[in-house]
Amino acid sequence: MSGKDLLKRLDWLSILIFVLLVAIGWVNIYSSTYSEAHGGVFDFSSIYGKQLMFIAIDVAFLIIILSLESNFFERFSSIIYTISLVLLLGLYIFGTTIAGATSWYNLGFFNLQPSELAKVATALAVAKYLSDIQTDIKRRKDQFYAFLVLLIPAILVIPQPDPGSALVFFSLVFVLFREGIPVFYLGIGLFAIMIFVCTLMFGSIWIAIILGLILAVFLLLKKQSFKVPLIPIIGIYIVTILFSLSVNFVFENVFEQRHRDRFSLWLSLEKDPSKLEEIRKTIGYNTYQSEKAIESGGFFGKGFLEGTRTKGDFVPEQHTDYIFSTVGEEWGFIGTTTVIILFSILLLRLVFLAERQKNAFSRMYGYGVVSILLVHYFINVGMVIGVLPTIGIPLPFFSYGGSGLLGFTALLFIFLKMDSNRLKEGF
Structure with missing residues (x-):
């Protein structure tokens, strides 16, 4: 070519925006570091x-x-x-x-x-x-x-x-x-971040109680309409609680x-x-x-x-x-x-x-x-x-x-x- x-x-268009950002950035760098002791x-x-x-x-x-x-x-x-x-x-x-x-x-x-x-x-x-x-x-x-x-x-x-x-x-x-x-992987990542933050804010006990209530409601509804296997759901609950318990250890020791x-x-x-x-x-x-x-x-x-x-x-x-x-x-x-x-x-x-x-x-x-x-x-x-x-x-x-x-x-x-x-x- x-x-x-x-x-x-x-x-x-992309190049124009690039030039504008670099130019505006330099103007603000000049302003934030300007000193009369410097030259031009x-x-x-x-x-x-x-x-x-x-x-x-x-x-x-x-x-x-x-x-x-x-x-x-x-x-x-x-x-x-x-x-x-x-x-x-x-x-x-x-x-x-x-x-x-x-x-x-x-x-x-x-x-x-x-x-x-x-x-x-x-x-x-x-x-x-x-x-x-x-x-x-x-x-x-x-x-x-x-x-x-x-x-x-x-x-x-x-x-x-x-x-x-x-x-x-x-x-x-x-x-x-x-x-x-x-997208399952993205869901896992976002869920892990949510559990991490909530554990820091409220503690592992409250996480266990809230998730336990959600699990109990799920089990009650499952009898009526849901056909999701029970063992994987319980497994997810246990893994989540273990992850929540590890958060405080990581936060305090890592x-x-x-x-x-x-x-x-x-x-x-x-x-x-x-x-x-x-x-x-x-x-x-x-x-x-x-x-x-x-x-x-x-x-x-x-x-x-x-x-x-x-x-x-x-x-x-x-x-x-x-x-x-x-x-x-x-x-x-x-x-x-x-x-x-x-x-x-x-x-x-x-x-x-x-x-x-x-x-x-x-x-x-x-x-x-x-x-x-x-x-x-x-x-x-x-x-x-x-x-x-x-x-x-x-x-x-x-x-x-x-x-x-x-x-x-x-x-x-x-x-x-x-x-x-x-x-x-x-x-």
Whole structure:
């Protein structure tokens, strides 16, 4: 495909939103890190200057991606995935610890976080495996291997510790559901999460009593109309109670104190108001200050470089995971709504592009892109406004960081390259 044909076939709506998000993100990074001690916009010793440099590298990177053949990524997906796993393993020997996580390689001029690139590699690997089996994923063996592909990198990043990235890898299960894996698995996952949360809030005894009442009602109705075997139902009840009993052990002995405090804050587990407020202002300090910054922005915001909480450094790491709070304070409801609309349009557009693919690999990879971006966007915004516990993952195309920007750009533009070639035989 010639360069002229490629430009015609690219989805320019997605590219326009990408450019807007990167640009708006940089403006807010500039605002949240601005200091009169720094030089101009091109002061590369400043955070906003470094981000500008990352953006320039990113443009060169996406041009390279678009210059490759579309089937390059399908052909070499297994190799790319293997390299990403080797890089994750290498962190345990050569990794650099930043903010308590050994998730980086120090390259001198640049700190590389391989988990960001591993997300792209895993999305490619999942799409490759599912397209190779060429059938609905109904067999248990196929389901096992598909889960294993996304489970391996997740296991490698959890001890770093990087639970946020691990959660993002698990987001690729949505691709499996799109391709025919029984919804039964999703139901099990949601039920387990519900039991976990309810056990923390109410205790195992109440869980056993409520489920026992439900079981008793079921047994009474079963005599009249239900024909479901009794033994599996009782088995599910016993397994659920055992799982509930294990929750407190895991919470007290496996979770670190900071994790317990975050759950206590999120679920209001601490009944003493003074202690809860203390937790809120220590472990929950970032979220507390982020909420206050967004609240202070009002409808129209305080204006560019006018955010008092932003300028006062009230929100730690505001240019990374909490960049959305800068939007809220300086641009108000109008600004935050604009960002949310842009992300929503991009995600819906990518779903549309995924559905129109002629090639199964491209379609599955497209849904992998949507899954990863959606989880990042949903969790980051939820964390910043206080409706989700602090996990620590960046806002795509928006937060400061070279690895994240390169990873999200590769994720998106690999798919846009595939989409530009969708009418060609095989794609």
